[in-house]
Amino acid sequence: MKFAFLIMGEFDSEKDRQSIHGGAAQIIGVSNIEEACREAKQLQREGIDCIEVCGAFGEKGVEAVIQATDNQIPVGYVVHLPKQDKLFQALFG
Incomplete structure (x- = not known):
């Protein structure tokens, strides 16, 4: 299996x-x-089997990646549990 993880930032x-x-x-x-x-389209052309994206994408960003790959490969979305909201807010603003 070929896998890619996309992280968003600077x-x-x-x-x-x-x-x-x-x-x-x-x-x-x-x-x-x-x-x-x-990048997702290119990865798809290269035969990637699965893409995971970081939480910075938000649901709309995940949907955009799914749409970009024509919903032909699995796209996962990394999120955290609500009980850690304050920690993530402090770190990422």
Whole structure:
């Protein structure tokens, strides 16, 4: 299985990327949803089996990635439990 995890923040997807396990697992930093969708389409063309995105995407961002890949591959969404809301708010604002 080939897997990618997209994280969003102050990243440049051309430089902020890494792979392990012979390229089977990748992490790619993107700066916005549009860049994430472009990366997701490219990953799909390269035969990725699954994409996971960080919580910064929000539900609308996850939907955009699903739409960009024509709902043809699984796209997961990393979130936290509500009891940790204050901790995440303090960290990310």
